[in-house]
Amino acid sequence: MASIHEVAKQAGVSVATVSKVINNYSDVSSKTRNKVNKAIELLNYQPNVVARSLVKKRSWTVGMFLLDFFTNPFISELLDGLRKSLEDSSYDLLFLSPNLSNPDYTFTKHCISRNVDGVVMFGVDRTNQNFLDLLQAEMPTMMIDIDLLGPRTGYVTADNRRGAYLGVQHLVELGHKRIAFISGDLGCLVGQTRFSGYQEGLRSNELPYYDQYVEVEEYSIEGGYKAMKRLLQLSEAPSGVICSSDYMATGAIEAIREIGMRVPDHISVVGFDNTFYAELSMPKLTTINQNITLMGMKAGEHLIRMIENPDYSPPTEIVPANLVVRDSTGQYKE
Amino acid sequence: MASIHEVAKQAGVSVATVSKVINNYSDVSSKTRNKVNKAIELLNYQPNVVARSLVKKRSWTVGMFLLDFFTNPFISELLDGLRKSLEDSSYDLLFLSPNLSNPDYTFTKHCISRNVDGVVMFGVDRTNQNFLDLLQAEMPTMMIDIDLLGPRTGYVTADNRRGAYLGVQHLVELGHKRIAFISGDLGCLVGQTRFSGYQEGLRSNELPYYDQYVEVEEYSIEGGYKAMKRLLQLSEAPSGVICSSDYMATGAIEAIREIGMRVPDHISVVGFDNTFYAELSMPKLTTINQNITLMGMKAGEHLIRMIENPDYSPPTEIVPANLVVRDSTGQYKE
């Protein structure tokens, strides 16, 4: 590929002038500009981003560490949103492969050596040393669902409190009174806020809170299945249950079916996330929509703002959640 | 972050020597090596990949253009495989954001300006100009499901012929005789080979081929639904149907249910792909396993081989397919 030197030679000007044309400087005559543009066209020239990065100390690249799988629906939706925002700003997205065999490896070093302009992070707990390093290095970072703030660190999360609240409200309106909650890890932001939303929902409907109606499990089909199994053994089993992910809801439904009951005829199940999978499941899941794609977009937008404007103070964005009613919930029948 | 100069100063040697230590040259005394390593440790130094790229003309980066969504299960599984192979070789994966607003934009230019070492491509048809440019530019490229070969271009695909064949065989063994095929675009490699596998399956079981048992549609739920609708209107509707994706199978099942029939009691449905979704669907799908993750891994492995060894001739890798029997197919009953 032609370099700036060849363009300069072809156009009969200096490299400095070519650079000015490329970067739209005003102090270049339209005559020279034309000559240069013609040469660029002719040589099919494209500036070398690597060389540019070296001098500008910017790479127009956002980094990401994927500690989970692309097949995780939450992640793939998030990425679709993130990608959208990056495309709009012409940033490329770099998936950094962690070199775990090297004991000295750190995320921060990797980011710096790659010269990424910013990072999007999620799926690790907030005490992870890699996060704290990044925060300290003042690398522009947007966290997803991790309430960590720093001079160059912001986060986006969903309105999980309200989401859970809406789930309870929905079940109450359908006549349910024994409403259980299958939670993920209560130590994390997401777990905590959903739990408090659940409690608030009960309270505002003057329903009593029972410890045995709360089960903590992994955010998986298996987790939902195990939790529901336990709930079904209660002397007074719940007639409605809020799960903390769509996968959990699927597991719960499986457990319910296994003992010969039907969803939603005997028990109503509410999912969480509204991943694309909620609509493919049978029955289609009533679920709390987190707007995951929007979360990803917002993360990207804020990150780019932070990168391009050092004065932009790291935001806390809480994306609204709403309830999507489908077929896994129904009227309470005794 | 410290540069190589600061390390050199700290260690009391020249930058050339530091470079030699970093790159494991043998002609450096262990004494100097120690000094340098100590300085590296002390300053928490990490070589700048950007600067290195500039001189080496290599970036340890593989590029990708995503023309579809991360939420597409086929794609996310492919990416999980690709990522695995890149991690093993410490390459990072760059998602290139196509700048469609710029009329001069081309994939090739983007790759070159970013100095990516190679590219993985899929999801576009083989006449796409971007592909041909890349091929001509002799950029190491692995195609997925696109049979395009060049001096630096290879591809990986699944054994779709055998896959479709196995699907027919399975239905025949269950006693089915009226077996339909819901195909994707017959102009593409994948569509063609599956179709020929279907025909071969019929032939080797001495079953007649009927044009009206073949429907062409998009690889979506909607597509499967529409195709199945048409098949159900036939005077002699099929008792078994091979779909060209798991999503199509879901759509077909929906259409079957809609007229009050059940899967697999009345009609057996075979999916294609064996994405993670096949197991979540109800009923769980009998499907042809493409080993998508393996395809992704193989693409990555071959690409890296091509990059690191100019003599490695671009491969054609056909990943074996097999049948996974679950609950959407059953014995034929009149």
Place this chain on the structure above:
DNA sequence: TTGTAAGCGTTATCAC
């Protein structure tokens, strides 16, 4: 075994 210096393709400063 070590160091000097040119060069990778840009941008930016400062003369002209």
Place this chain on the structure above:
DNA sequence: GTGATAACGCTTACAA
């Protein structure tokens, strides 16, 4: 308006 030239952080002849 335009052009030399140093600099970005590294690798690599080649000289010492």
